[in-house]
Amino acid sequence: MKMKKYTAETMVDAMKKVRADFGDDALILSSNVVKSKGFLGFFKKKSVEVVAGFDEPTLKMEEPVLPFLSPSFESTDKTSIELKKEMFEMKTMLKEMQQSANHSRLPENVKPLLTHLEKQGLSAEFITQIGEEIFDRMKAEKKDFTHEEQYLIAKDFLERTMRDLPFGGVSFNKKYINVLGPTGVGKTTTIAKIAARALLEKKKKIGFITTDTYRIAAIEQLRTYANLLQAPVEVAYNSQDFEKAIAKLADRDLIFIDTAGRNYKEVKFVEDLTKLIDFSLDMESFLVLSMTSKEQDMKIIVEQFKAFSIEKFIFTKMDETSSIGPMFNLMKDHSIGTAYYTDGQEVPEDITEADYQTLITLLLKGAYDA
Template sequence: MKMKKYTAETMVEVMKKVRADFGDDAIILSSTVVKTKGFLGFFKKKSVEVVAGFDEPAPKMEEPVFPISSPRIENVDRTSGELKEEMNELKKMLKDMQQLARQSRFPDELKPLLAHLDKQGLSTSSITQIGEEIYNRMKAEKKDFTQQEQLLITKELLKKEMEDLPFGGISFNKKYINVLGPTGVGKTTTIAKIAARALLENKKKIGFITTDTYRIAAIEQLRTYANLLQAPVEVAYNSQDFKNAIDKLADRDVIFIDTAGRNYKEVKFVEDLSKLIDFSLDMESYLVLSLTSKEQDMKVIVEQFNQFAVEKFIFTKMDETSSIGPMFNLMKDHNIGTAYYTDGQEVPEDITEADSSKLISLLLKGAYDA
């Protein structure tokens, strides 16, 4: 990584220098306000000092060819976290094998439905519960159920499983809407879609704060959306900046906070977030997850954010996947409902308020042409 230190009177001037050298893919490594002494030690001046970097693409190297007689030695070291994850995976595999053994006694009439649920990524335990309930009812009534009867029972069971979870969009009763999530899930675009609705449908005066200061492109993307919505944007590089932004946007009805996209499987990034944002404010927090991510990765991220009061999930990129079962698994395992799901990049069109009946219909779409 190339690194360089910049100093200027304002952050805006610093960022111009960074962009000139490294472009929009620059990464801000640190930022501090420094005071320099003036004439005879008096008349101190404030300036901003920033260390920025740029990841150069690694040179392409040819993979060495090893003789057949010389086996390659691999590093088999494991961190405690990796070992724990592997143990959890093993336990899950054993549990799934037990569930599959229970499923083997179900009649052939049930197998297409269960295969569809499996393809959708619904958990093995949920599939087994659905299969057993339908099978037990078939035995009790001493008849085979039609495809439609099987679907009705499945919808009934899934609906009951989620009846205590909150669904639906943001009410805008809270002044601060904090949007959390890892890198690459589409947080900024999702914020723009929700903010546009707050402005156009709910007639709210909106504003934005971004703490995503690691990539210049992220700030510029939010500025573009904010300009279209004629709303102010404040950039917070540290906790003091965040407090100042709150003061500057005091006249706004709703303030959307766009947090940094980081690898939140690492605890330190979650801790950094808790130091930067004042979570004691009149605030609701929403966790954005991409349905194109691995379920295990999403699960780890949800667990990392347990220290914050996550109101609901927002799932993105539904149009880029053919399996939405992980949505149901995460909601069930963590007892958290869903506010929205998105299925495209258009602002503000490609976002839908979540509803349990809608989601169940989407899950069963294609099973017996449901």
């Protein structure tokens, strides 16, 4: 194995140097944050020191050896996030290359469906599996399939992939409904929609706790919704406040917890949640993601929340995107289903309880439009 030490200002810069020397099959053997001595002990600068190595590749192209971070460094600063993005993009590029090679051998009349799924943002792996299933069926029956027959095969494949995942809204079996997610995804409005339905349709006594104390506007927004629903609101600035809020709302059937919208790509903010909220309570936790976000950003956020028991996803802003494939990619990769999706700001109208058949229909809609 060839080995070499690199020093750079950030992990991203170090990885560029590694790739320039060893290519994408390099192995990161160690990584550390170091500080220079500076002038007279002052003005110290942080830098990254990486030891990389290279062996002759033994894996197939679809199983690339990708760089990884040592556990001691992985969550120390933002460079780990940038590296995760680069890794995601690299994997995506390799899969797309493999996908293109696989598609070239398929009959021409199958390609409109696969092109539609690409535009929807469905993963290369997903699309290849669907294309292969259609092609294998054609070979077995020794004939070309019509677009309608291809549609049914794709629909059947997606149903088999999705049907064992959990779908549907709040179970009403647990007292606490915890709604998590990054800033700007519409958590507060989504909570109001779910709470309104619980009150109006299920006749539940509801209450709210907000831990989003970073933005006064967020507290006031929740208070406005709570006043309309004639429900109490408690504000928790710390874990002691949270315990007091739980006690005050003890008579409620359901308590909705609105968490702070932060940049949860950073581990620090995820850890802050565990210090504030008692996750041992009889609780359902939902992770809210916006369909207007980049897929690699959503993937990183889901990874950050792995320590929590996420029951289901809630996808917002469906009306602001024309591609819902990333929703399916996330569900498949993490074996997490979807509770709701939203498509507007109206409370409580613009929210739909999810089921996989409807979502598959939406994904395949327009597959053969001219």
